[in-house]
Amino acid sequence: MDFVGAYAPAHLKFLLEGFVVTLEVAFLSIFFSFLIGIIIGVLRYSRIPFLSPVLAVGVETIRNLPLLLIIFFTYFALPEVGVKLDKFYAAILALVIFESAMLSEIVRSGLNSIEKGQIEAARSSGLTYTQTLWHIVLPQALRRMVPPIVGQFISLLKDTSLAVVIALPELMNHAQIINGQNVNYVIPIFLLVAVMYFVVNYSLSLVSRRLEHKHS
């Protein structure tokens, strides 16, 4: 093992560059999957004829597939049907498809956890269905959803590493390039990369715990 050689300044800089891409991909994917996840979750909760069952089938299918397969799919298979995306967007699209399905389930079960009595009370005091959903149900449900949603974001950040299979220049890809130079770098580099993921994700989980305590 060669810790000194592995942690040469140029290598550290190279890893950081990769980490920036990891964070960029994660940030953008979180943003869009959060939006889409809420929309799908609410639509399924609302039991709209035809639409909700179709969404249910779509969400269940995606939730039961490996993310890795979805990444291969958006990058290698979509071009065959005319949708052409570069690595960066193909990775994000795959993450958004997968994570918004996961998030929509969290949103739906969060909404379901709100007592029906509250909805009836709001409706009988003159609010429309949409108003009730927007002002009464959603705010409470979102608060309850904070811990699982943060958990999902942590998964998402970890999952960006799967884009290593399409050679997206993120953290894992850069780590493997350095590892390719010398076998003695492998363990030190993996250790450092693990710590980088850990620091960000563990901080996220601490924030989530604090939020949880505040609300309970």
Next chain:
Amino acid sequence: MFKTVWKKMIGLGLVAMLSATALVGCSSETTTENKTDNKKEQAAETTLDKIKERGKLVVGVKYDLNLFGLKNPQTGEVEGFDIDIAKGLAKKILGDENKIELKEVTSKTRIPMLNNGEIDAIIATMTITEERKKEVDFSDVYFMAGQSLLVKKDSNINSVKDVNKKGVTVLTAKGSTSAQNIRAKAPEATVLEFENYAEAFTALKAGQGDALTTDNALLFGMAKQDPNFRVVDETFSEEPYGIAVRKGDKELLDVINEYLKEIKANGEYDKIYEKWIGEKPKQ
């Protein structure tokens, strides 16, 4: 960084809508609409025009192959034989060898990336084969390689016959001609295929296989990188490398072939060859 993030955000608006509609299950109409619109606009424009317009040639190269295309983590630069050929091509088309953007490809991703429009051409140790000719158009041969084996210094493997045994594991990369060749030449061996040669070489170094097979040109680069390994003398196939462009990109292909003829005539090719391979090209 944030500027680029915002630019990407806008681009992603489309992607997000696409995925949303894909989830709803009515994506086909919207996407085909966009596609035909784009096609109309671009119909008159060739790839060569586009390269000149944007003032930059985008080439797919390997990032993990010593001597041909290797990203040096010390400098962040990509270097190698293929890179010098690509830079020369940029100079030929745009008058400046720095008017170039290199993108990483693997054996598996290069054809999809070319057909995606992500890159204008592939210069990535790509063997010209009949099967691939159905997918892309190739230039004249710019490098002649042959498939061989990389083994541990003290290994007793000296020929492809020595790996044609049960219990011998040979490593290579997915989507390469090497995988098909070795299956035909050594049907008894176990062949494991990785995403790229870097992963395969890392696996070989970790003792996950007895030999790594691909073109000798690449193997020399690996042996140079790690002197614990040597290249077996025998080659058991001919691997002519060509530059690939999208099917029908005749204008670009003509310029590439003209460029290859030029550098072979004026000695520039020999210089690049000697710089990386360490000897004069065999005639």
Next chain:
Amino acid sequence: MLDYSILIEHWDMYMQGFANTLKASVLALIGSFAIGTVMAVFRIAPIRPLNWIGAAYVEFIRNIPLILIVFVFFVGLPAIGIRFDSFTAGTLGLTVYTAAFIAEVIRAGILAVPKGQMEAARSSGLTYLQAMWYVILPQAVKIVIPPMGNQFINLVKNSSVLGVIAGLDLMYFGDLISSETFVTFDVYIFVALFYLLLTIPLSLGVGALERRLAKSR
């Protein structure tokens, strides 16, 4: 229309991959259940250093990517002379990763058993381990069955990382077929169907169990 010839011609490869995916998932489930139970007991045992070990394991592993752990087994450990073949390395990586999640599931299950039971068992003369094994764990198991089912579904999906280290699973063979035939769309759809063949029945089963448990409470 899907090209079924690509399914039929490469049937053996799909089947070998499918069998290995199932095998890796089941082996990893057994392994991670064992490690997960130990870690869960560590976390709640009345011994401080054990608590720390349990917490450190769970928090560290949960917050790093699976593929990193798999790479450690495949190319990291060989650097110090410990070598596994690709399938074993992948399965071990899956086991170590999943154990952290299963530890949390089991811990929650144990904590859901009323405290009084442990006290009662202890005061009737059982040691801590005996009380845990005979009284608490059997009750906890019932509570943890549905979340364990979810972990198994995750395992089946996550086993696809074997494909990255040539682990001979469904993902690996699917990827191989597509790069040999240049047909990607259809091949990946077939691969997806094989995964769904495993995960959808599991999901439905877990859902049914959850509903039954919710009713019985």
